Amino acid sequence: MTVYMDASIEADLRLLAERARLERIPVDAALTAALARLEGWLERLAAELRVEHYGPGVGVEGQPQAYRLVVRRHAWDATRQAWGLKICDGTAYGEWRPMWTLQGAGRRRKAALVRALPELLAGYARAVEAAGRGDGAAAEAVRTAARILSTG
Secondary structure, three states: OOOOOOOOHHHHHHHHHHHHHHOOOOOOOHHHHHHHHHHHHHHHHHHHHOOOEEEEEEOOOOOHEEEEEEEEEOOOOOOOOEEEEEEEEEEOOOOOOOEOOOOOOHHHHHHHHHHHHHHHHHHHHHHHOOOOHHHHHHEEEEHHHHHHHOOO
């Protein structure tokens, strides 16, 4: 059985939960590293669960829905396709094209995405359940992550 939740990802989730509740989110090396590890962790979960979820907006400059957090099989180009969480073009013509990795976003967008993570993981947990994929270690890890992000 694969173990998805370990002490290091739990520590990253707690850091992200703490930062999500701050009025001003410090965007520093610790945050960027936590986002990179979260993204890799979610890639493994999403690849097993294969459930799409179109999460909250993380657009800046008054257009929150211009970019959204999306869990699905992403196509960066013709040769690189994989399940995971990316920041995607949320416009009607954008076709959910991945635009940035979590750690690759700019400072303002990183703050917006950190604030959106509790909503994203809670919604993803509901999507996994609704898709009938709620059993198993991967689904339990998603539920645990959602709980940590919502309560710290």
